[in-house]
Amino acid sequence: MKQAFFPRAETVLDGIYVDLVRSLYAAFIPSVIMSVGFVAGGVLMVRETGDMALALIVAAGTLASLIRLAVAFGGREEALDPGLGVERAQRLEHRFAATYLAFAVCLGAFGARVFALPATGVHLFTVTLLVGYGAGVSAGIALRPRLAVSSMVIGIVPGIVAAFAVPQQIYWATAAMMVALLAGGIRSLLDRYRFTVREISRRITFGNLARTDGLTDLPNRLALREWFEEHVTLNPRAGLVAVHCLDLDGFKAVNDQFGHPVGDALLAAVGKRLSYIIRDTDMAARLGGDEFAVVQCGMKHPEEAAVLARRIEAAIRQPFRLGGEVARISTCIGYAVSDDRAEDLEPLISRADEALYIAKRRGGGIVAQVGDEPGEIAAAA
Known part of the structure; x- marks a missing residue:
């Protein structure tokens, strides 16, 4: 400095x-x-x-x-x-x-x-x-x-x-x-x-x-909330905002097969991949367990959220080399888009979680919350 x-x-x-x-x-x-x-x-x-x-x-x-x-x-x-x-x-x-x-x-x-x-x-x-x-x-x-x-x-x-x-x-x-x-x-x-x-x-x-997750070094939920308030709620140029919620399919199998140290290393590797593929203006956080969230702001069109969701899915699908082991997992993603800067983070996470639940129920993939009502959920991929 x-x-x-x-x-x-x-x-x-x-x-x-x-x-x-x-x-x-x-x-x-x-x-x-x-x-x-x-x-x-x-x-x-x-x-x-x-x-x-x-x-x-x-x-x-x-x-x-x-x-x-x-x-x-x-x-x-x-x-x-x-x-x-x-x-x-x-x-x-x-x-x-x-x-x-x-x-x-x-x-x-x-x-x-x-x-x-x-x-x-x-x-x-x-x-x-x-x-x-x-x-x-x-x-x-x-x-x-x-x-x-x-x-x-x-x-x-x-x-x-x-x-x-x-x-x-x-x-x-x-x-x-x-x-x-x-x-x-x-x-x-x-x-x-x-x-x-x-x-x-x-x-x-x-x-x-x-404010930091000790395993992945990503921000935790508290830090994500503070960042959202500063960069979205108080930012007149925030544009459209998307919250992506995801969890890891196959994570438990990796834990069972290779042990918890490899499972912990896998979570840390996922955190690094998320940090690498998002922009400097976005934020990735670990919410707990194998659950992560990404806040994407400054968008001009909702399709940008779908593009990022597909990039996240493709990145996590790639093999993870952890020491002498190779782990393969996938992810389910649910995301919600908002153009209302007054909307708090928690309702957005709830909407993205709802979309994530439907993605998991369907057996995987990406689901977008396109409206405020649960019935207005459509497959994005």
Whole structure:
């Protein structure tokens, strides 16, 4: 997986990376507080000092703040999209990082300039602003540590260096305290990042296990239902949808003849064949035992479902070489077609199951459910 902003030293799963990018857009309030504080304090300091260089820095920082808030607010809906993938997440992170670092540069220049001015009354507020910025970064974007650390260093260190340059011990002590707070903040956010990555990884791992059939590595019924909702129910371009239900004729004989290990290997092989012959836009799942389902979406004509059903039947009819054994099986298939995106998966599976039952009663082949009533079932092959 590619890293969107910095070359990555850590290796995390795509799902973890996407969740970490989402966290950038979840913490909006700290950015608002920091922006308001910077603009309000900057205007007061410019009025107090009359310094034109400071005025230009405040103007640039104000513009960077507005752009940063617009990007953070405008990207929240996309960041929270359940279908967010790695490539889109990378673009979101890149935009966010660019605006965040732009403001950090302005803040760093602001701190350096303020401490170079003789007006000591504005120095106290600047220290508060810099420390508050560090706290806001730790609270808001700690889960992207390289961006967070870079922002803190760029935004705070110039002010620290300028404070050390003031020939007064109180400024040296203040600068040293800011260094300690910066180091402690960086350490804390790195610890938080490591802990959060472990927790997200654990959550994704357990979630995948709960949604994957352990024998075939196909999605199970729960995962199929979630996929259907995302890719069909919520997809305005889903088109016609077909659900194919099938079971294996001759599977019990293979189990009895060769034993359960070969039977398990046969189920896994069937799962691989189904995954191979369907499109990337379709989904195959194991429902249990020797029962499988395939959801086919984006069709323009019902005949496309019949074509896929025949391909499935032909693929499973081919011999399976399992270790030193050769197993031959066939399949019965029942499928139902719907043009109603509001129709739930379960009624479609029920209709396909009904067609499958008739196919089995007839001794095999493919049967299509062509209407809503059981009587409207016709042979497809």
